Amino acid sequence: MPELTAPAAPLTATHCPYCALQCGMNLRGPGPGEETVQVVERPDFPVNRGALCGKGRTAPALLSSRVRLTEPLVRSAATGRLEPAGWEEALERVAEGLLRTRAAHGRDAVGVFGGGGLTNEKAYTLGKFARVVLGTSQIDYNGRFCMSSAAAAHQRAFGLDRGLPFPMEDIPRTGCVVLVGSNLAETMPPALRFLTELRENGGTLIVIDPRRTRTAEQADLHLAPRPGTDLALALGLLHLVVAEGRTDEAFIADRTTGWEEARSAAMAYWPELVERITGVGVPQLRAAASLFCDASSSMVLTARGPEQQSKGTDTVSAWINLCLATGRAGRPLSGYGCLTGQGNGQGGREHGQKADQLPGYRKLDDPAARAHVAEVWGVAPESLPGPGRSAYELLDALGTEVRSLLVMGSNPVVSAPRAAHVEERLRSLDFLAVADVVLSETAALADVVLPVTQWAEETGTTTNLEGRVLLRRRAVSAPPGVRSDLEILGGLAALLGHEKGFPADPEEVFEELRRASAGGPADYSGITYRRIAEEDGVFWPCPEDSAEIRHPGTPRLFLDRFATPDGRARFVPVTHRAAAEEPDEDYPVLLTTGRVVSQYQSGAQTRRVDELNAAAPGPFVELHPLLAERLEAAEGDRIAVVSRRGRAVGPARITTGIRPDTVFMPFHWPGEGRVNSVTNPALDPTSRMPEFKVCAVRVERADAGPGALEAG
Numbered sequence: 001m002p003e004l005t006a007p008a009a010p011l012t013a014t015h016c017p018y019c020a021l022q023c024g025m026n027l028r029g030p031g032p033g034e035e036t037v038q039v040v041e042r043p044d045f046p047v048n049r050g051a052l053c054g055k056g057r058t059a060p061a062l063l064s065s066r067v068r069l070t071e072p073l074v075r076s077a078a079t080g081r082l083e084p085a086g087w088e089e090a091l092e093r094v095a096e097g098l099l100r101t102r103a104a105h106g107r108d109a110v111g112v113f114g115g116g117g118l119t120n121e122k123a124y125t126l127g128k129f130a131r132v133v134l135g136t137s138q139i140d141y142n143g144r145f146c147m148s149s150a151a152a153a154h155q156r157a158f159g160l161d162r163g164l165p166f167p168m169e170d171i172p173r174t175g176c177v178v179l180v181g182s183n184l185a186e187t188m189p190p191a192l193r194f195l196t197e198l199r200e201n202g203g204t205l206i207v208i209d210p211r212r213t214r215t216a217e218q219a220d221l222h223l224a225p226r227p228g229t230d231l232a233l234a235l236g237l238l239h240l241v242v243a244e245g246r247t248d249e250a251f252i253a254d255r256t257t258g259w260e261e262a263r264s265a266a267m268a269y270w271p272e273l274v275e276r277i278t279g280v281g282v283p284q285l286r287a288a289a290s291l292f293c294d295a296s297s298s299m300v301l302t303a304r305g306p307e308q309q310s311k312g313t314d315t316v317s318a319w320i321n322l323c324l325a326t327g328r329a330g331r332p333l334s335g336y337g338c339l340t341g342q343g344n345g346q347g348g349r350e351h352g353q354k355a356d357q358l359p360g361y362r363k364l365d366d367p368a369a370r371a372h373v374a375e376v377w378g379v380a381p382e383s384l385p386g387p388g389r390s391a392y393e394l395l396d397a398l399g400t401e402v403r404s405l406l407v408m409g410s411n412p413v414v415s416a417p418r419a420a421h422v423e424e425r426l427r428s429l430d431f432l433a434v435a436d437v438v439l440s441e442t443a444a445l446a447d448v449v450l451p452v453t454q455w456a457e458e459t460g461t462t463t464n465l466e467g468r469v470l471l472r473r474r475a476v477s478a479p480p481g482v483r484s485d486l487e488i489l490g491g492l493a494a495l496l497g498h499e500k501g502f503p504a505d506p507e508e509v510f511e512e513l514r515r516a517s518a519g520g521p522a523d524y525s526g527i528t529y530r531r532i533a534e535e536d537g538v539f540w541p542c543p544e545d546s547a548e549i550r551h552p553g554t555p556r557l558f559l560d561r562f563a564t565p566d567g568r569a570r571f572v573p574v575t576h577r578a579a580a581e582e583p584d585e586d587y588p589v590l591l592t593t594g595r596v597v598s599q600y601q602s603g604a605q606t607r608r609v610d611e612l613n614a615a616a617p618g619p620f621v622e623l624h625p626l627l628a629e630r631l632e633a634a635e636g637d638r639i640a641v642v643s644r645r646g647r648a649v650g651p652a653r654i655t656t657g658i659r660p661d662t663v664f665m666p667f668h669w670p671g672e673g674r675v676n677s678v679t680n681p682a683l684d685p686t687s688r689m690p691e692f693k694v695c696a697v698r699v700e701r702a703d704a705g706p707g708a709l710e711a712g
């Protein structure tokens, strides 16, 4: 008799739960006797062609992990501890907590904090829930900490904010790529292939980063400016381009406005001055300008390095000005792009969880936008609140003006700037509810914790860094005790008097989102689940398809016109300014922060995966041998990094790959290694982005602190 084998479980094509690359993967199982689903290569998805980083490969580990939450928790009045509770009780406690605040302090005393990892359907529903059910203006999200400066600069110049105006596959085909403050080799490893191919095709790569990262090691030219000086650097390059007569006058005349003002602003930035500000030598500046202009097409791609500064918006504008002045925008294989970060960093900023925004990337203070969305929602336009506080300002107002908070998809205790203060503000709330998959540091402070389903257990769309709308499909069933974010919001809405309008079915939500976004800048009305499945993603804008014509979506933007009223891109005149906090006698060193390949964000998810923890077990302080020598510190010695706001400790990692005036710490850990205890919440005036990438610190041996010597 032939041996009987169980048929292999079917494959489900889906996408990684973590970063904005949204790598395609297949999931299988779990088969009989297996505990978890398996990740199987999906080579047909064009962005990653099957490749995954360690985080994506190990993502299923959290599905069956014992540390995930599988029942609601409610803080007991008797013990003060979080205790397991039923869903009915938990949701009632949340509704009660929010209502009590509203009755005592008004609608705007209730706040909502969302996340760029939430699917489009969740982000849309969360924004609607805040405006329609709670009637509060106080909603913002962690994306404010991520790409808001690039978004603001995009809007100013192009009239539209989509991270990349072209697909990733265009990158290897251009002549020169300038990568500003992106450590792609660690933050989007499968995308490194595009840079390798670029160089194989004869193109050049310039990397601008104060550290010689794994990405910088790939570069033809690496410039290592002092943190916080990218604006001067970009202005210096524009000065050189003008001085050397390498501007594209025809492009400037035909496709832009505002050149004269931008040009005069840049002319003050002589190479020698720029060298003094940035620490990048004049020959290197000249080399960069030449490589950029000699190529027949070029791209500038920024990430968090230049953006997470109190002048991030102006900095990005300066890079866009350089692209416009040289005709490197609105043309095939040329342009400016921002490498968005979170899984739905793009879609999460389009559908209304941002303080000033309505779905379809509409503006909350635009009467026509209010009328359109109010009609879709079946409410009166006047009932919609106005714009609220930005993320850090909202966290800073907790316990005073905002007294109850619902958090969905963020862990600000670890990831917000001046985190000890934010933690104290969260503790001072009258009521805190957190929906999460694990007991994050923020959830641990909550009065009610609501356990949610994970990526592979639910369906929903995300929009990757290219503006490609993708479908994540449900591959496994969730444990019985958890609910989806959509079910939670629907349940709460019902308890708060809104029985209708908050469906739990993601496709039903998407159908409404299509209508709400119709005619807006981020128009999804021609996109359906079916189309995404058939076409491996659809690029927005994609207006409604009729029976006869199917809008193809828009992989490449601005080729004919920019999205401004007159179709021209706008130069924005900008000038350099210092960081909000520059080094002085007491705090003589610059701190910058960022990521490592094996941990994700606040680490809430990845610190719970063994393989990732083994690869990146804890924080560290990266410093130059010259600085280490001054501290008499050896590799591995405990180093304290101290600012006016607080202190973080980690073992020394000594390397010549960092500037001697700068130290670096990754931000993935809580407790004594939490670098956000140290960071500066100074905000960009336009985007309200905090200055995560630069502040002044003192660096010392942690065992040689005050009192340590006396104690002997």
Ligand SMILES: Nc1nc2c(c(=O)[nH]1)N[C@H]1C(S)=C(S)[C@@H](COP(=O)(O)OP(=O)(O)OC[C@H]3O[C@@H](n4cnc5c(=O)[nH]c(N)nc54)[C@H](O)[C@@H]3O)O[C@H]1N2
Binding pocket: 019, 020, 146, 180, 181, 182, 183, 184, 186, 187, 188, 208, 209, 210, 211, 213, 226, 227, 228, 229, 230, 303, 304, 305, 306, 340, 341, 342, 592, 593, 594, 595, 596, 597, 598, 599, 600, 601, 602, 664, 693, 694
């Ligand atoms: N492994 C991993 N991957 C991730 C994430 C993660 O947490 N872990 N998060 C995702 C998210 S949400 C995001 S936003 C992206 C972020 O992706 P990246 O922007 O690539 O990540 P960062 O490490 O924050 O910063 C990039 C680089 O900026 C440099 N830098 C610091 N200060 C300055 C400066 O003043 N000027 C310049 N030019 N550079 C500076 C740092 O040295 C660092 O190498 O990554 C996504 N991918």
Ligand SMILES: Nc1nc2c(c(=O)[nH]1)N[C@H]1C(S)=C(S)[C@@H](COP(=O)(O)OP(=O)(O)OC[C@H]3O[C@@H](n4cnc5c(=O)[nH]c(N)nc54)[C@H](O)[C@@H]3O)O[C@H]1N2
Binding pocket: 115, 116, 117, 118, 119, 142, 143, 145, 146, 147, 304, 308, 341, 342, 407, 408, 409, 410, 411, 412, 414, 415, 416, 417, 435, 436, 437, 438, 440, 452, 485, 593, 594, 595, 600, 601, 602, 603, 604, 605, 667, 675, 676, 679, 692
């Ligand atoms: N010093 C410093 N600080 C930084 C940065 C930096 O470069 N330096 N970068 C900033 C940037 S770019 C970002 S994006 C932020 C990110 O910082 P956070 O907002 O803290 O990001 P995550 O750790 O991804 O938090 C997401 C939380 O939601 C949970 N979660 C995941 N998926 C879901 C879901 O579908 N539903 C619900 N309800 N919960 C979910 C996760 O378990 C986790 O607890 O950090 C910022 N902070």
Ligand code: SF4
Binding pocket: 016, 017, 018, 019, 020, 021, 022, 023, 048, 051, 052, 053, 054, 055, 056, 057, 187, 188, 189, 190
């Ligand atoms: S690069 Fe980003 S999307 Fe791709 S597997 Fe890694 S974390 Fe997931």
Ligand SMILES: [Mo]
Binding pocket: 145, 146, 147, 341, 342
């Ligand atoms: Mo981010």
